[in-house]
Amino acid sequence: MSKSETEKPGFVIWLTGLSGSGKSTIADRLAKILSQKGRKIERLDGDILRGIFPNTGFDRQARDEHIQRVGYMASRLEHHGVIVIASFISPYRKARRFVRGLCKQFIEVWVKASLEECKRRDVKGLYKKATTGKIQQFTGLDDPYEEPEKPELIIDTEHQTIEQSVSQILDKINLFM
Ligand SMILES: Nc1ncnc2c1ncn2[C@@H]1O[C@H](COP(=O)(O)OP(=O)(O)OP(=O)(O)O)[C@@H](O)[C@H]1O
Numbered sequence: 136m137s138k139s140e141t142e143k144p145g146f147v148i149w150l151t152g153l154s155g156s157g158k159s160t161i162a163d164r165l166a167k168i169l170s171q172k173g174r175k176i177e178r179l180d181g182d183i184l185r186g187i188f189p190n191t192g193f194d195r196q197a198r199d200e201h202i203q204r205v206g207y208m209a210s211r212l213e214h215h216g217v218i219v220i221a222s223f224i225s226p227y228r229k230a231r232r233f234v235r236g237l238c239k240q241f242i243e244v245w246v247k248a249s250l251e252e253c254k255r256r257d258v259k260g261l262y263k264k265a266t267t268g269k270i271q272q273f274t275g276l277d278d279p280y281e282e283p284e285k286p287e288l289i290i291d292t293e294h295q296t297i298e299q300s301v302s303q304i305l306d307k308i309n310l311f312m
């Protein structure tokens with residue numbers, strides 16, 4: 136990697152949206168493309184973090200603390216020139232705003248699909264579990280999702296292919312590369 140590559144500033148791409156909206160799918164594709172360009176990338180993903188810290192709960196306080204910890208980590212990585220691709224439902228505006236405040240360049244991407252579409256996809260079978268009462272505090276069903284008010288980007292994954300969604304983000308971040 137050339138010196139100029141390592142000196143390029145980092146930034147944080149923060150993907151928020153309902154479960155099944157497409158955050159991890161898009162984040163993984165983006166990470167692959169950007170690392171092929173020689174940039175330092177870090178992926179932070181809700182499922183992975185919750186796998187490492189399995190006692191993270193789903194009430195408001197637990198969700199907020201989870202996002203605060205991850206957001207801090209993202210901001211430190213950004214400080215060292217890393218492009219952080221974070222995929223978290225992150226349903227609360229206040230927590231997302233907190234992370235934005237920690238980061239220098241925070242690109243909030245609302246990965247948007249209707250609840251009906253996410254239920255239809257039900258990638259992990261979680262919507263079925265939630266509607267049959269096997270799990271509680273499920274975002275969009277019995278827990279809120281506060282839609283972003285001024286995200287840098289809205290990606291409509293219900294009416295776009297994965298490729299279209301990814302290239303929409305690539306177009307946006309070209310401004311920061
Ligand atoms: N335009 C699109 N962008 C992303 N995913 C799409 C798109 N169109 C269809 N999909 C499909 O939607 C599903 C999204 O699942 P994914 O696990 O990425 O969601 P998620 O937002 O990470 O959910 P969770 O919050 O539960 O981790 C995948 O099966 C993917 O193939």
Ligand SMILES: [Mg+2]
Nearest residue numbers: 158159182222
């Ligand atoms: Mg995911």
